[in-house]
Amino acid sequence: MSNVTEKDIRSFVDAVSGYFYQISEEQAEINAAFLVEGEISATTFDLTGYITLSGNFSGRVYFSAPRVMVTRLLLIMGEADRSEERLLDAVGEIANTIAGNARKHFGENMEISVPVTAATEHDWLQSVVSPRSYVILVKWKQYKASVVVDIQRTR
Amino acid sequence: MKLLIVDDSMIIRNRIARVLEDPRMSHIRVVGMAPNGVDAIELFKMHKPKLVTMDITMPEMDGVECTEQMVRLNPDCNILVVSALSDKATALKALIKGARGFIYKPFSDEQLINAFVELTNS
Numbered sequence: 535m536s537n538v539t540e541k542d543i544r545s546f547v548d549a550v551s552g553y554f555y556q557i558s559e560e561q562a563e564i565n566a567a568f569l570v571e572g573e574i575s576a577t578t579f580d581l582t583g584y585i586t587l588s589g590n591f592s593g594r595v596y597f598s599a600p601r602v603m604v605t606r607l608l609l610i611m612g613e614a615d616r617s618e619e620r621l622l623d624a625v626g627e628i629a630n631t632i633a634g635n636a637r638k639h640f641g642e643n644m645e646i647s648v649p650v651t652a653a654t655e656h657d658w659l660q661s662v663v664s665p666r667s668y669v670i671l672v673k674w675k676q677y678k679a680s681v682v683v684d685i686q687r688t689r
Numbered sequence: 690m691k692l693l694i695v696d697d698s699m700i701i702r703n704r705i706a707r708v709l710e711d712p713r714m715s716h717i718r719v720v721g722m723a724p725n726g727v728d729a730i731e732l733f734k735m736h737k738p739k740l741v742t743m744d745i746t747m748p749e750m751d752g753v754e755c756t757e758q759m760v761r762l763n764p765d766c767n768i769l770v771v772s773a774l775s776d777k778a779t780a781l782k783a784l785i786k787g788a789r790g791f792i793y794k795p796f797s798d799e800q801l802i803n804a805f806v807e808l809t810n811s
Contacts, residue, residue, distance in 0.1 A: 556795040612707050613700050620700060627698040630746060631794050634773025642778035648697060648748050 537687050543668050545639035546595070546683050549632045554674050558610055563673040569682075574669045576659040577680045579603075582652055583625035585633045589645035593685035595636075597629040598659060603677035622651040632681060643689075690809065691720045691736055695729040695755065696744040696771065701794070705742055705771070708798045714805060726750025726758075733759050738766065740808065743788065745772040745779060753782055760787030767808050771796065 547566055554562035567573040582598040604621045607628075613620060626649030633646050659682055667684040692709070694702045702722045709717050720736040723729035727749040733741070741759060745752035756768050770783045773794040780791040789811065792804045 553795055556797065608700070611700060611704055613703060615703075623698050623700050627700055627794075630698075631773040634746065634794070635775050637779070638775040641776050642782075646746055646774070648746055 538668075538683075538685055542639065542685075543683065545636040546632065546668070546681065547670055549635035550670050550672060550681050552635060553628065553632055554672065557607065558674070560674070564670060565673075566668065566670040569663065569667045569669050570665045574671055576663050576667060576669050576682050577671065577678070578654050578656050578659040579679060580653060581621055581625045582654040582658070583622070583627070583629035583649045584651075585629050585649050586647040587633070587644055587685055588647070590643040590687060590689045591640070591685050592688050593683075594663075595629060595633040595685065596659060596663070596682040597625055597632060597679065598654060598682070599625060599628075599679035600677060603674070603679055606675065606677065618653070622653070625649075626651040629681075690717050690740055691738040692717050692740040692742070693729065693732055693736060693738040694719060694722045694742050695724075695726070695747070695752065696722075696742070697724045697747040698744075699724070701744070701771070705801065708801045709805075711798070711802055713802060716809070717805065724748075726752065726755030729755050730758055730762075733762060733766075737763065740805075741766060741768045742771045743768050743783075745770060745774050745783065753779075753786055756783055756788050757786040767811075769804055769808055771801075 579598045579600045584594045584596040630649045663684040670681040672679045721732040725747045743752045768788040769790040770788045775793045790808045
């Protein structure tokens with residue numbers, strides 16, 4: 535099990551919830567649990583963005599979503615270009631924003647890298663994250679996405 | 690009033706530029722966009738903008754260092770930090786380096802317009 539607390543995890547859930555509400559003025563449905571508890575799997579979608587943590591924490595925070603959902607988000611943001619490059623930019627920016635917003639709880643000693651993005655296939659997340667990861671499943675409009683918090687305190 | 694937009698996300702750069710199409714923002718003109726601090730400094734020297742929007746987490750050179758360098762080049766420039774990093778220490782660090790405003794991502798059009806209004810009025 536991870537050495538992060540329930541309060542730590544809550545900050546990511548709040549950041550995810552806040553992100554979708556601010557972007558669309560609609561609440562996303564959120565279902566969350568530790569991967570090891572087996573209630574939710576670390577679902578991989580078409581596109582994934584992640585940031586790496588350093589400082590008092592190590593690990594990564596992932597955001598994975600289907601192309602159709604990211605395209606809809608771009609539309610809401612007023613972005614006319616919906617190329618693969620823009621879609622990847624969007625998942626990276628979302629991962630960065632969720633982790634950055636969670637820093638309100640963790641403080642500046644949780645350092646955040648620039649995002650890395652990739653087109654991903656099913657089960658990719660399952661193969662790279664640890665069993666102690668926390669999975670936040672998001673349902674926004676008719677789309678599903680996942681945020682996987684795979685972090686540990688180092689100090 | 691000339692504006693330079695600095696952010697490693699093209700979507701955010703475009704978004705900020707689009708918000709400036711609002712009639713209330715007609716006095717602001719985008720003269721350049723940069724995806725990192727190094728390119729931003731070059732554009733800053735070239736265009737001498739009065740206003741800058743500045744991301745913090747960027748490759749090559751982050752927004753705090755970039756802010757410090759820009760303020761050294763022109764102490765009168767108005768830098769608005771636009772960042773997802775919502776801890777108080779980051780905002781404070783940017784303000785100490787010379788930024789004059791801070792807005793958190795994700796932002797609404799109205800929040801960004803209000804931030805520009807406050808900045809340009811001050």
